[in-house]
Amino acid sequence: MQDVMFPNDPVEAREQMLRDNCDQIEPRSFTRSFNQDEVNDRRAELESVSIQVAELEDELAQVRADIKGRIKPLLERRGKILDELKARGEWVTADTYKIVDVDEGRTAYYSADGYKIEERAMTPEERQRNIIQAARFLRTGTDD
Template sequence: MERELGKDLEQGKKRVAFLMDNCDAVEEKGYMKPFTPEELARMKESLSETDIEINDIEEEKTAAMKDFKARLEPLTTERKKTLDGLKKKAEFVTERCFKFIDQEAREVGYYNENGDLIESRPAYSEELQTTLFQIGRKTGTNN
């Protein structure tokens, strides 16, 4: 088989008529048609323009993501704090607490400003040494 047929005829209707008159059958068939050098140059130009546009959009995306991250961060922190509080049904606070030593029970209790016992533990030996201030103290229980 020859690599080319009808190339001596001008491109267009005459060449198509020659090929149709001399072929055995006409079929639709897919194949890889090479691009012309002009088409390749146009495609390369189009690719570079597309690359530049993609780069610009990615830079905008990066800037927008930084903005979204900055806006989301405090909300995420607040959500985590709220979820933690809901999970534990309490929050950790640092407040002024009042320490009471029960000499008879040998215990120490800490009360918040509302008068709620927030912690109790066994008293240390140095805490059990009575001072003048502790002798006549009213505890609000039996006096």
Template sequence: MEKVLGQDINDLDARKQFLLDNADEVVEMSYSKAFDADELAKKKTELAEKSIKINDLNEAIKDYKEEVGLELKPLKEDVKNLLGDIKAKSRIVTEKCYKIVDEDERMACFYNAEGVLVSSRPATKEELSPTIFKEIRKAE
């Protein structure tokens, strides 16, 4: 099973069409997609900014603990989420994926619109059954 498909096609629309033309099925699924360097840097910057804000509020809490406590709660939740995002270095996305059944390896492989393998599993008997589309693809 290939880790990526259609990488020689630079145009993303053409690559998506290639995947669509060769997919056994198009399915909507959730998977973990890594942050790019800019997104990760933005999350780290946001974490730093929110951490500074939390520190400032903790100093002021001695005087008006109840008032500041209401403002602090959502910031701590944001920091918790940001730390989880940074730790995972990915996010869960739901988008169309292209299932391609590899009959030789008896695997069902799911590729995103960029042609990157996001999930695979053993193929079911139904998926391994011959179809007219698979026969046409073999003939090409």
């Protein structure tokens, strides 16, 4: 079989000659080769499309960076809130009030709200009485 049918006839007349001489006409998909003008047109179109894509990608990167900058503090805050909800409270640094109960041998720490934060056994240093503990120990309830 020949690579080109009817090479001596003009391109416009080839289709009619193929129609007249074929056994059957079937629709099929295939790659049609470009001529040089079509190749040049496609290259120019590719250049134009590539420039547009590059501009849009730059714009997308700017928008993405802007949104990422705005969402980052929100994500951090959300994480902190989730941690607080898991712990059922928040971690704070505040003044606490230590109360030593010599009779029970226990030491407790209280928040400013009056809630016990921690309780533990007394340390040897806490077993030695100070003035406040001595005054508390000497109270009988009748001399207040």
